[in-house]
Amino acid sequence: MAETGISCGENSAVLDALKPVVRDEPESGIVNAANYVWKKGGNVIPMWVGEGSSPTPEFICRAAVESLARGETFYTWQRGIPELREALARYHARHYAKPFNAENFYVTGGGMQALQTAIQAIAGAGSEIVMPSPAWPNHAAPLRMLEVKPVEVPMNFSNGRWQLDLDQIFDAVNADTRAILVNSPSNPVGMVVGDDELIAIRDFCRKRGLWIIADEVYGRFYYPLTPGAGKVAPSFQNHCDAEEQIIYVNTFSKNWAMTGWRMGWVQAPEVIGQQIENLIQYNTSGVASFMQPAGIAALDQGEEFVESQVAHCAAGLDYLTSTLGQRDDISVQRPDGSFYYFFKVDGITDSVAAIKTWIDEINVGLAPGTAFGEGGEGWFRLCFACSHENLHEAADRLCQWLDHR
Numbered sequence: 001m002a003e004t005g006i007s008c009g010e011n012s013a014v015l016d017a018l019k020p021v022v023r024d025e026p027e028s029g030i031v032n033a034a035n036y037v038w039k040k041g042g043n044v045i046p047m048w049v050g051e052g053s054s055p056t057p058e059f060i061c062r063a064a065v066e067s068l069a070r071g072e073t074f075y076t077w078q079r080g081i082p083e084l085r086e087a088l089a090r091y092h093a094r095h096y097a098k099p100f101n102a103e104n105f106y107v108t109g110g111g112m113q114a115l116q117t118a119i120q121a122i123a124g125a126g127s128e129i130v131m132p133s134p135a136w137p138n139h140a141a142p143l144r145m146l147e148v149k150p151v152e153v154p155m156n157f158s159n160g161r162w163q164l165d166l167d168q169i170f171d172a173v174n175a176d177t178r179a180i181l182v183n184s185p186s187n188p189v190g191m192v193v194g195d196d197e198l199i200a201i202r203d204f205c206r207k208r209g210l211w212i213i214a215d216e217v218y219g220r221f222y223y224p225l226t227p228g229a230g231k232v233a234p235s236f237q238n239h240c241d242a243e244e245q246i247i248y249v250n251t252f253s254k255n256w257a258m259t260g261w262r263m264g265w266v267q268a269p270e271v272i273g274q275q276i277e278n279l280i281q282y283n284t285s286g287v288a289s290f291m292q293p294a295g296i297a298a299l300d301q302g303e304e305f306v307e308s309q310v311a312h313c314a315a316g317l318d319y320l321t322s323t324l325g326q327r328d329d330i331s332v333q334r335p336d337g338s339f340y341y342f343f344k345v346d347g348i349t350d351s352v353a354a355i356k357t358w359i360d361e362i363n364v365g366l367a368p369g370t371a372f373g374e375g376g377e378g379w380f381r382l383c384f385a386c387s388h389e390n391l392h393e394a395a396d397r398l399c400q401w402l403d404h405r
């Protein structure tokens, strides 16, 4: 016991003193897979995490270094520096062919804090948010920790495709529902919600006074097979007014290989700008001043890089389609977007056990489908944004293992 004589109590009592929703939240299934690998050590090919192998391009890093050299190390605008918010408006105007207003953009600590901000702005204890599932675990977990109920509506996988059942989604809405959360392109299943469905969701939300949380962080990673489908995935941007009840969640992480920077943005109606600013103020007090010029460089000069990233992922996806995707013992929808291959293996009923076996036996690390909700058992998520060398090796090892099991 401490010499001060002050008892710290039993560890379990300290744990019990936590808020139950925080105490009882399990570890993310993706992090769990990563921890298993890190404890084991060795050369496991890391395919569980949502990032590529390339570091952030030099011109983006240089903008941050130059900002530091200029002494930009002080507190700054909570919403983000005006120049970055202007750059966000320019970037969106280029991709969605309509004008955008810098006053709708708020810089956050990654897409994750953008999501937190959106949730905190509209939902609290006792309320509900409806979302399709399988879903990225970081959609439901922060809701639970805020005592908001995530209502996960299972998507159906039939005829080789994930189907969003809008009737089921709308039926899940009740008097406590505050929002429908739509993640398209989807992590983990790679499904892209079509324009007609986006419009139907918009109309339903308008009629019922609900918010839309639009997580479109993979909007640029779009590989449609339909000719002339465009370079950016269908988006609420094309169907909603910036001033209606919609909050977009986005990030620098994926497009510009900036996962470690923790910089993203919220796009929300101008009229709630002060409230969004307050949330940023009281959560993190904003994003590091010297990182923000790097965001401007990414948005204004990063197009070639984004296109090369998307082409890299599309080539990786082609390899998977011609290897794992050809197997009779695998069910998969070729993803139209994002950079995940979400597949089911015949005869495997325990995803977590299979993940561990592959880590131990063939040094390939995937994320278990169970990390993405109840419907995920038997499924696996493989991130194909990594180097082609790693991707080919991992796919080949998996095919060989499946051949000899």
Ligand SMILES: Cc1ncc(COP(=O)(O)O)c(C=O)c1O
Pocket: 050, 109, 110, 111, 112, 113, 136, 183, 186, 187, 215, 217, 249, 250, 251, 252, 253, 259, 262, 263, 264
């Ligand atoms: C669907 C989705 N939304 C948001 C994010 C958050 O991105 P960030 O890494 O910037 O927090 C991710 C990251 O994996 C994601 O997959």
